[in-house]
Amino acid sequence: MTFTVFGTGAIGGYYGAKLAKAGNKVLFLVRSDYDWIKSWGLTVLSPTGDIHLENPPVYNSPEEVPPSDIILITLKTTGNRFLKEQLAPLVHENTAILVMQNGMGMEEEISNWFPHNPVLGGMCFICSRKKAPGIIEHQDKGSVTIGSLRSENRELAKEVTEIFNQAGVESRYVENLQEARWRKLLWNIPYNGLTVVLKGNTKDLMDNDSSRKIVENMMEEVLGGAAACGCPIEREAIDKMLHDTDSMTPYEPSMKLDYLAGRPMEIEYMYEKPLSMARKAGYEMKGAELLARQLRYLEDKN
Amino acid sequence: MTFTVFGTGAIGGYYGAKLAKAGNKVLFLVRSDYDWIKSWGLTVLSPTGDIHLENPPVYNSPEEVPPSDIILITLKTTGNRFLKEQLAPLVHENTAILVMQNGMGMEEEISNWFPHNPVLGGMCFICSRKKAPGIIEHQDKGSVTIGSLRSENRELAKEVTEIFNQAGVESRYVENLQEARWRKLLWNIPYNGLTVVLKGNTKDLMDNDSSRKIVENMMEEVLGGAAACGCPIEREAIDKMLHDTDSMTPYEPSMKLDYLAGRPMEIEYMYEKPLSMARKAGYEMKGAELLARQLRYLEDKN
Numbered sequence: 001m002t003f004t005v006f007g008t009g010a011i012g013g014y015y016g017a018k019l020a021k022a023g024n025k026v027l028f029l030v031r032s033d034y035d036w037i038k039s040w041g042l043t044v045l046s047p048t049g050d051i052h053l054e055n056p057p058v059y060n061s062p063e064e065v066p067p068s069d070i071i072l073i074t075l076k077t078t079g080n081r082f083l084k085e086q087l088a089p090l091v092h093e094n095t096a097i098l099v100m101q102n103g104m105g106m107e108e109e110i111s112n113w114f115p116h117n118p119v120l121g122g123m124c125f126i127c128s129r130k131k132a133p134g135i136i137e138h139q140d141k142g143s144v145t146i147g148s149l150r151s152e153n154r155e156l157a158k159e160v161t162e163i164f165n166q167a168g169v170e171s172r173y174v175e176n177l178q179e180a181r182w183r184k185l186l187w188n189i190p191y192n193g194l195t196v197v198l199k200g201n202t203k204d205l206m207d208n209d210s211s212r213k214i215v216e217n218m219m220e221e222v223l224g225g226a227a228a229c230g231c232p233i234e235r236e237a238i239d240k241m242l243h244d245t246d247s248m249t250p251y252e253p254s255m256k257l258d259y260l261a262g263r264p265m266e267i268e269y270m271y272e273k274p275l276s277m278a279r280k281a282g283y284e285m286k287g288a289e290l291l292a293r294q295l296r297y298l299e300d301k302n
Numbered sequence: 303m304t305f306t307v308f309g310t311g312a313i314g315g316y317y318g319a320k321l322a323k324a325g326n327k328v329l330f331l332v333r334s335d336y337d338w339i340k341s342w343g344l345t346v347l348s349p350t351g352d353i354h355l356e357n358p359p360v361y362n363s364p365e366e367v368p369p370s371d372i373i374l375i376t377l378k379t380t381g382n383r384f385l386k387e388q389l390a391p392l393v394h395e396n397t398a399i400l401v402m403q404n405g406m407g408m409e410e411e412i413s414n415w416f417p418h419n420p421v422l423g424g425m426c427f428i429c430s431r432k433k434a435p436g437i438i439e440h441q442d443k444g445s446v447t448i449g450s451l452r453s454e455n456r457e458l459a460k461e462v463t464e465i466f467n468q469a470g471v472e473s474r475y476v477e478n479l480q481e482a483r484w485r486k487l488l489w490n491i492p493y494n495g496l497t498v499v500l501k502g503n504t505k506d507l508m509d510n511d512s513s514r515k516i517v518e519n520m521m522e523e524v525l526g527g528a529a530a531c532g533c534p535i536e537r538e539a540i541d542k543m544l545h546d547t548d549s550m551t552p553y554e555p556s557m558k559l560d561y562l563a564g565r566p567m568e569i570e571y572m573y574e575k576p577l578s579m580a581r582k583a584g585y586e587m588k589g590a591e592l593l594a595r596q597l598r599y600l601e602d603k604n
Contacts, residue, residue, distance in 0.1 A: 197499060198599055210598035217592070286588045290519070296512035297500055 001163060002068035004029060004090060007075030008037070008058075010128040010254065011100055013136035015072065015144070015169060017044045017051045022167035027057045027065055029090075034060040036133035045131065046138035062089045070160065072122075073099045076254070077106060077269035084113045091117055096156060098122050098146070102188050102254070103269025104181050104277065107149040118153040120160060121177045122146045123184040127251050140249045143170040147177035181274075182226035183233060186241055188270055190218040192255035193291040196265070196298060203250035206242070214287070216242065221285045225278030255295075262302055267295050303465060304370035306331060306392060309377030310339070310360075312430040312556065313402055315438035317374065317446070317471060319346045319353045324469035329359045329367055331392075336362040338435035347433065348440035364391040372462065374424075375401045378556070379408060379571035386415045393419055398458060400424050400448070404490050404556070405571025406483050406579065409451040420455040422462060423479045424448045425486040429553050442551050445472040449479035483576075484528035485535060488543055490572055492520040494557035495593040498567070498600060505552035508544070516589070518544065523587040527580030557597075564604055569597050 002025040005016035012028070020026040030037055037058050044051040059065045071090050073083070080101075087110070091097065096118040099106045111119045127140035144164055148157040157173055164171035174180040194205055194214060205211040219238045226233050255265050271292035275285050304327040307318035314330070322328040332339055339360050346353040361367045373392050375385070382403075389412070393399065398420040401408045413421040429442035446466055450459040459475055466473035476482040496507055496516060507513040521540045528535050557567045573594035577587050 198596060200599075200603070204603070205599075208599050208602055210595040210602065214592055214595045214599075287592045290516055290589045290592055293512040293516045294500060297502075297507075297510050297516075300510055300512065301502070301506070 001070060001159070003027065004065055004068040004071045006071050006073050006087070006090070007031070007079070008033065008042070009074065009076075010130050010136055011124055011126070012072060012074030013042060013130070013134075014044055014126065014128050014138055014142070015074065015100065015124070015164075017042055017053055017136070018169050019163070019167045020053055020056060021051050024163065024167065025068070027059065027068055029062060029065055030058050030060055033133040034058060040134055042134050042136075044136045044138055047140075048138070048142075062086050065090055067092050067095065069094075070096045070098055073097060073101055073106070073110070075101070076258070077101050077103050077266045078258075078264040080106065080109070080269070083110070087113070096120060096153070096160075098160060100124050100144070101269065102184065102192075102266060104185065104274040106269060107177065111149055118156050119149040120146060120153065120157050121149065121181060123180050125184075125187075127249065129252075129254070129257060139251065143172070145172045145174045145180050147174040147180050149177055176231065178229065179226065179231035179233065182222065182229070182231050183237065185226075185270070185274055186219050186222045186233070186237060187245070188253075189222050189274075189288050189291075190215040191245070192253045192266075192270060193288075193295050194218075195253055195256040196259045197291065197294050201250040201252050201256075202245055202248060206246055212242075218287050218291070221287050224283050225274060225281075225285050225288075228278050228281035228283035230281075259298065259302060265295055265299050267292055267299065271295070303372060303461070305329065306367055306370040306373045308364075308373050308375050308389070308392070309333070309381070310335065310344070311376065311378075312432050312438055313426055313428070314374060314376030315344060315432065315436075316346055316348075316428065316430050316440055316444070317376065317402065317426070317466075319344055319355055319438070320471050321465070321469045322355055322358060323353050326465065326469065327370070329361065329370055331364060331367055332360050332362055335435040336360060342436055344436055344438075346438045346440055349442075350440070350444075364388050367392055369394045369397065371396075372398045372400055375399060375403055375408070375412070377403070378560070379403050379405050379568045380560075380566040382408065382411070382571070385412070389415070396420075398422060398455070398462075400462060402426050402446070403571065404486065404494075404568060406487065406576040408571060409479065413451055420458050421451040422448060422455065422459050423451065423483065425482050427486075427489075429551065431554075431556070431559060441553065445474070447474045447476045447482050449476040449482050451479055478533065480531065481528065481533035481535065484524065484531070484533050485539065487528075487572070487576055488521050488524045488535070488539060489547070490555075491524050491576075491590050491593075492517040493547070494555045494568075494572060495590075495597050496520075497555055497558040498561045499593065499596050503552045503554050503558075504547055504550060508548055514544075520589050520593070523589050526585050527576060527583075527587050527590075530580050530583035530585035532583075561600065561604060567597055567601050569594055569601065573597070
């Protein structure tokens, strides 16, 4: 199975390098770091072992990329406005699309654009960031859960999960993609936005009683939204998530880095879309809505 | 009728000076600016005309202040932890106490301490700040609404209202003190906290669609809390408040100034007490609760 990494940053660079290192054929579509990676290769710095890809196959335009079996969508959702046009040249008959973005609703949108292609979703539990052009710093975690949007692509999702596992990426197939997306939001909704608004890292938020309570309440809201949308999640997931975050290296989530760098934030897919889904299902995620609006304000001012 | 100003800052300095200028006997209890005011007097700079009190009667300890008819409580509620002991030497038989603080529940507490004394509440709609020792800068507005905690003191509240009016302070007697306190919170709850968390002034918040929506939603919560506590307020109050704030000089509320100066913020009386009252009455002010916790976090880190 061959892969094209659509967006070679903190996520695409890491998982693409892992897959390539394990012997898979991986093509890299690169925007800003094209010249650098062409000359100097792609590097992943990781406590579990560095990876350096000398001369990986890189492309700077979708039209130039030869066909592959699976496209990994690893750009930020803030770039999704132009995704349909950019993706079109890469999507051939039978090309599968694995969406490794944060948020909710991306698979449905992509499936609307390419209704005959398999669409999978991958939830990445990873702390990583782009340290410099062509250099990805992997800080912590790294597992992926993978599911398919439609039931007829379940076997494909299992196959891809296996390939990731063989490449040393701890992966798990999930039957219910929507539920897995809500589980991912359980972390993303509180920590991404609050580290921006309150200007702390994950440890700052966990070590203070007031912010910890905000985090916990917002996780309860996510569970409320998930349940309203037909994806009930057990209450213990919150305690586990809090516990896991307690034991994590202090972390600045991607949204915080985007904000600090003056880039747009993933407010639409990480907040507004799931909130709107929950609202349509009869559940108001009021705290998350307030936080989303605070983020919009800060983005406008940034 | 004679007055003692308990706390000669942005509020006490302004209203005390107005009353004194009009010929009332006003004693000033001063903490940090005692030496300054003793030497140089008390100055109010105002677009409606400056006031300078040469040699006003100032005291720096409650024990030294001679009895007066009415004590104006004009210190911040962050100082209320020590208020009972400090107030005791000033409260004689028949001394009335007029609480000119922001928030909820202060009159009830003071009345518990001094159950035989009349307790009144004054809601100050004013933009003012202490510019320098002994110098108060009055920026905008200035009206006061006055009510009594217990019905037997209504005549007194009306008398005091009249004295304020005669001193050039636009004043209005209100029958229902609790409702008036909630009406004041309609402004205080959104603007005080949000200007801290979002680092803007009132105009910044009003000019941005997202923050304006937060403000409006939070005002709806305040109306919900008020109604649950038996003080229904008409929906039009929100539109009026938004409109009034639109036409206000861009303003940094007192909580924002406290935060910027590294002082404690009035989170307890302005947020936690009314929120707890609403909760006991069966209404959760979720957005305001989240905001209050964000403020607690920021105060802890400050």
